Amino acid sequence: MRVDGRDVEPAGTILDAVLALGIPIPHLCKDDNLPPIGACRTCLVEADGRVVAACHTPAAGVDEVYTGSERAARIRRAVLRLTARMHGPEPDAEGGPRSSELWAAYDLNGVERPASPRRTRGSLDSSSPFFSFDEQACILCGCCVSACQQLQHIGAIGIAGTGTRAKVTPGTGVSFAASICTACGSCVAACPTHALRPAPERPGERLGIPGEG
Amino acid sequence: MESKTWTTCPFCGVGCGIVIHTRGGRMAWADDDPVNPSSRGMLCVKGRFGTRFVQHPDRLTTPLVRRGGELEPASWDEALDYVAERLLTYRGRFGSFASAKATNEDAFVQQKFVRLVMGTNNIDHCTRLCHSPSVEAMLDQLGSGATSNSYADYEDASCLVLVGCDPGSNHPVIASRMRRAVDDYGTRLVVVNPKRIDLAERADVFLRPLPGTDVALFNGMARAILDDELEDRVFIDRRTEGFNAWRQAVMTSTVEEYAATCGVSAAELREAARLYASPPPRRGLAAGERPGSCLAWGMGITQHAHGTDNARALINLALLTGQLGRPGCGISPLRGQNNVQGCGDAGCIPDSLPGYQPFAGDVAAIFEEAWGAGIPREPGLKATDMVERIAAGDIRAMYVVGENPLLSEPNLAHAEGLFRQLDFLVVQDLFLHETAHLAHVVLPACSFAEKDGTFTNSERRVQRVRPAIPPVGSSRPDWAIVADLARRMAPRVGVDPRQFAYSSGAEVFAEMARLTPQLRGISWARLEDEGGIQWPCPEPGHPGTRYLYADRFPRGLGKFVPVQQSVPAAELPDADYPFVLNTGRVLYHWHGGTITRRVAALVDQMPEVPVVINPADATRQGIAEGDIVIVRSRRGRMSGKAVVTDAVREGSVFVPFVKLQESAANFLTNNVYDEPSRIPEYKVCAVCVEKKRPRPAELTAAPPTVSRDR
Ligand code: SF4
Ligand code: SF4
Ligand code: SF4
Numbered sequence: 001m002r003v004d005g006r007d008v009e010p011a012g013t014i015l016d017a018v019l020a021l022g023i024p025i026p027h028l029c030k031d032d033n034l035p036p037i038g039a040c041r042t043c044l045v046e047a048d049g050r051v052v053a054a055c056h057t058p059a060a061g062v063d064e065v066y067t068g069s070e071r072a073a074r075i076r077r078a079v080l081r082l083t084a085r086m087h088g089p090e091p092d093a094e095g096g097p098r099s100s101e102l103w104a105a106y107d108l109n110g111v112e113r114p115a116s117p118r119r120t121r122g123s124l125d126s127s128s129p130f131f132s133f134d135e136q137a138c139i140l141c142g143c144c145v146s147a148c149q150q151l152q153h154i155g156a157i158g159i160a161g162t163g164t165r166a167k168v169t170p171g172t173g174v175s176f177a178a179s180i181c182t183a184c185g186s187c188v189a190a191c192p193t194h195a196l197r198p199a200p201e202r203p204g205e206r207l208g209i210p211g212e213g
Numbered sequence: 214m215e216s217k218t219w220t221t222c223p224f225c226g227v228g229c230g231i232v233i234h235t236r237g238g239r240m241a242w243a244d245d246d247p248v249n250p251s252s253r254g255m256l257c258v259k260g261r262f263g264t265r266f267v268q269h270p271d272r273l274t275t276p277l278v279r280r281g282g283e284l285e286p287a288s289w290d291e292a293l294d295y296v297a298e299r300l301l302t303y304r305g306r307f308g309s310f311a312s313a314k315a316t317n318e319d320a321f322v323q324q325k326f327v328r329l330v331m332g333t334n335n336i337d338h339c340t341r342l343c344h345s346p347s348v349e350a351m352l353d354q355l356g357s358g359a360t361s362n363s364y365a366d367y368e369d370a371s372c373l374v375l376v377g378c379d380p381g382s383n384h385p386v387i388a389s390r391m392r393r394a395v396d397d398y399g400t401r402l403v404v405v406n407p408k409r410i411d412l413a414e415r416a417d418v419f420l421r422p423l424p425g426t427d428v429a430l431f432n433g434m435a436r437a438i439l440d441d442e443l444e445d446r447v448f449i450d451r452r453t454e455g456f457n458a459w460r461q462a463v464m465t466s467t468v469e470e471y472a473a474t475c476g477v478s479a480a481e482l483r484e485a486a487r488l489y490a491s492p493p494p495r496r497g498l499a500a501g502e503r504p505g506s507c508l509a510w511g512m513g514i515t516q517h518a519h520g521t522d523n524a525r526a527l528i529n530l531a532l533l534t535g536q537l538g539r540p541g542c543g544i545s546p547l548r549g550q551n552n553v554q555g556c557g558d559a560g561c562i563p564d565s566l567p568g569y570q571p572f573a574g575d576v577a578a579i580f581e582e583a584w585g586a587g588i589p590r591e592p593g594l595k596a597t598d599m600v601e602r603i604a605a606g607d608i609r610a611m612y613v614v615g616e617n618p619l620l621s622e623p624n625l626a627h628a629e630g631l632f633r634q635l636d637f638l639v640v641q642d643l644f645l646h647e648t649a650h651l652a653h654v655v656l657p658a659c660s661f662a663e664k665d666g667t668f669t670n671s672e673r674r675v676q677r678v679r680p681a682i683p684p685v686g687s688s689r690p691d692w693a694i695v696a697d698l699a700r701r702m703a704p705r706v707g708v709d710p711r712q713f714a715y716s717s718g719a720e721v722f723a724e725m726a727r728l729t730p731q732l733r734g735i736s737w738a739r740l741e742d743e744g745g746i747q748w749p750c751p752e753p754g755h756p757g758t759r760y761l762y763a764d765r766f767p768r769g770l771g772k773f774v775p776v777q778q779s780v781p782a783a784e785l786p787d788a789d790y791p792f793v794l795n796t797g798r799v800l801y802h803w804h805g806g807t808i809t810r811r812v813a814a815l816v817d818q819m820p821e822v823p824v825v826i827n828p829a830d831a832t833r834q835g836i837a838e839g840d841i842v843i844v845r846s847r848r849g850r851m852s853g854k855a856v857v858t859d860a861v862r863e864g865s866v867f868v869p870f871v872k873l874q875e876s877a878a879n880f881l882t883n884n885v886y887d888e889p890s891r892i893p894e895y896k897v898c899a900v901c902v903e904k905k906r907p908r909p910a911e912l913t914a915a916p917p918t919v920s921r922d923r
């Protein structure tokens with residue numbers, strides 16, 4: 001199999017092969033720990049003439065993959081533009097390990113970052129002392145739900161509602177603190193945006209000399 | 214500058230892989246490690262959000278020496294010269310606690326120091342307080358005290374039997390893997406616990422025996438298996454001994470009689486036995502493969518005055534059904550601390566040398582040859598005995614590394630009195646905790662995030678620990694401190710100081726591997742290339758061992774040992790103390806809480822010690838959810854916040870042993886011990902519970918007692 005003209009072992013999915021070559025394509029809803037979800041469509045590539053989601057297309061049987069073909073790039077940009085309409089500007093807060101992926105995807109594909117906050121999707125749940133959920137930044141990719149259900153087998157969160165009302169929630173009207181969430185943080189680690197992010201470090205926890213803090 | 218360090222979680226025995234992200238020399242975030250075979254990309258709240266304690270301002274940054282009653286800062290030379298001088302006068306009346314939180318390298322150097330320089334086998338660690346009965350029974354009946362299976366076997370099993378443990382709180386990532394087995398593969402689940410743990414929700418059979426009746430319960434299961442002829446005849450004939458005598462003992466009562474003793478239904482007891490001995494195959498099990506069952510147990514089995522009998526009864530069950538030595542089955546005493554397995558492997562136990570090798574004959578000679586001096590060959594004192602022997606004057610000086618016995622020992626007031634009688638106490642730790650306050654010298658040690666080494670988790674996997682941040686203050690790794698001290702003392706006792714001239718943890722590990730057959734094939738270089746390796750790993754080309762006992766037991770044949778139910782506990786409820794107190798742990802805190810009390814978010818989540826009580830009892834005592842209640846035993850009292858739920862049985866209360874707001878369950882627990890393992894009976898003692906009455910205003914107006922620990 002060849003990706004952008006380079007030979008590669010066709011093991012796993014097309015995305016695995018692409019990333020193995022160090023070619024950066026966005027893959028917002030594919031987390032290392034999770035099976036492919038195929039929800040965000042930001043990982044589109046052209047494979048043997050068809051545009052497919054790289055994350056859930058097996059590499060076996062595919063001959064030629066182009067990550068930057070005119071068609072794939074155009075559709076990918078369109079998908080990213082739609083994604084950018086779902087959320088607000090980058091918050092001034094430290095994110096989780098994957099938070100920068102969203103912004104990197106925009107920059108890499110020449111898509112403008114959103115400048116103003118979304119008014120309709122503004123809820124903030126900071127009831128857990130360990131992390132918060134800021135709906136403003138959520139792209140409804142489903143990684144968090146999948147992490148909670150398929151990785152940790154806890155099932156504390158889901159996506160409720162449809163269309164513009166769809167929302168990640170630990171239960172209607174329930175906060176994280178009041179839910180069965182065990183604060184394992186797998187959802188925070190899987191979130192490719194700033195929506196689920198760790199609580200900031202507090203002064204008393206900083207490295208210091210006894211007596212400080 | 215952001216960098217990442219691949220290392221191992223410092224909290225529990227699951228041993229999850231964590232990736233520490235540092236920014237500007239400061240730990241910013243702990244991430245999971247998708248390729249770690251033990252945790253497979255998972256972590257729990259402690260590993261993910263709880264590691265910031267290492268940067269807490271309370272960290273000890275310099276050695277402290279007591280001068281004129283006060284602990285005052287001192288240089289390393291001053292402190293170590295002083296300790297060396299004093300300890301030389303206490304050879305023969307000395308004992309040492311090693312830390313199951315420290316690395317294998319730390320543990321190995323410490324036991325070498327105690328044996329070679331102090332000339333005693335008085336070295337032990339917290340296994341005495343958690344799984345010594347399991348280890349005792351397993352060594353006797355099988356010849357090895359380790360968990361026989363891997364975590365992967367929980368997912369391959371067709372039935373999981375969880376006895377007296379709460380993986381959801383104490384081993385959360387194992388719990389996730391067990392939930393996966395049940396949800397994805399239809400694995401059957403049997404839960405035996407007086408408390409309704411979270412996993413009980415998924416259980417096919419949930420048994421809630423009366424406290425202290427475990428032997429009857431397991432003998433009942435054995436009887437049910439024999440009645441149904443579900444025993445593994447071939448396994449019994451080929452691999453075991455003592456079956457007939459044991460069988461006779463079990464046949465003395467019927468399943469119904471056993472069930473009545475435990476207060477459970479006989480039908481459910483039979484169903485549990487059937488599922489364990491011969492579960493229906495899980496989804497996806499290869500055709501023709503025998504469905505396996507894993508048996509896992511925790512402190513609910515061991516922390517009793519007859520803990521060893523409980524463990525024996527469980528091992529008998531495994532031998533009876535042959536649920537050992539294949540994929541998807543095995544026995545697991547779920548280990549508490551991150552390195553409790555490794556600390557024992559490295560020889561921090563009074564009755565054997567590293568690798569559980571006996572003192573007898575050749576083995577001690579091999580060590581003496583390698584170390585160039587003689588070592589004592591009589592077993593030393595166990596941790597609980599060391600403390601009790603202070604009163605008689607047999608122990609006058611102690612060196613306590615990374616443990617806080619004045620929070621973890623039973624009957625705290627009694628233990629504190631004994632520690633105060635010591636002539637000389639050295640404490641080496643991260644924080645100035647209860648025990649350190651009584652010390653004559655306090656030595657600051659590095660945390661897991663600042664040092665190189667290895668931990669061995671519950672599935673015998675030796676994994677690397679790597680430094681993510683520079684040492685806090687002038688703290689040093691435990692092994693380096695002990696080696697430095699040993700070099701100062703060695704010439705005075707006829708030991709070559711070069712025996713302690715290690716330049717790195719790798720060098721320590723290499724010596725340990727050379728002297729320990731089960732680790733011989735493991736080296737840091739291999740761990741670097743291949744990731745964690747499961748012992749036994751006898752030679753460099755060996756891939757490690759997923760499950761034990763495939764062809765034989767280390768002692769040859771597995772041994773059935775008849776056990777009979779005795780009095781449920783040394784102290785039972787009566788009119789004055791009508792409740793049974795059960796202690797344990799909670800998800801959000803680690804053990805006694807010396808560490809997790811220093812993580813603001815964990816304290817927020819659970820700021821007060823919960824006292825969990827059944828609704829019927831609460832109503833009778835006039836207690837409502839959230840009330841402050843006082844719990845009293847014959848030995849002490851504590852206060853906590855009432856949590857009313859039928860998760861606990863009527864007549865019992867549950868209190869985790871974390872210490873918050875100066876309140877701790879171990880002020881109440883009973884210092885009676887199991888023979889032969891000498892574990893204290895933490896799980897059962899009699900208490901009374903009442904609502905706290907508001908105090909007259911003039912009393913509450915006094916200034917609050919200053920908490921030593923914050
Ligand atoms: S919270 Fe994060 S992971 Fe969950 S759906 Fe929103 S963006 Fe995706
Ligand atoms: S932190 Fe809570 S919501 Fe997130 S994965 Fe864990 S249990 Fe689920
Ligand atoms: S399960 Fe244990 S080892 Fe894993 S992250 Fe939690 S405390 Fe650490």
Ligand code: FES
Pocket residue numbers: 026027028029030037038039040041042043044053054055056
């Ligand atoms: S990463 Fe492929 S669809 Fe989201």
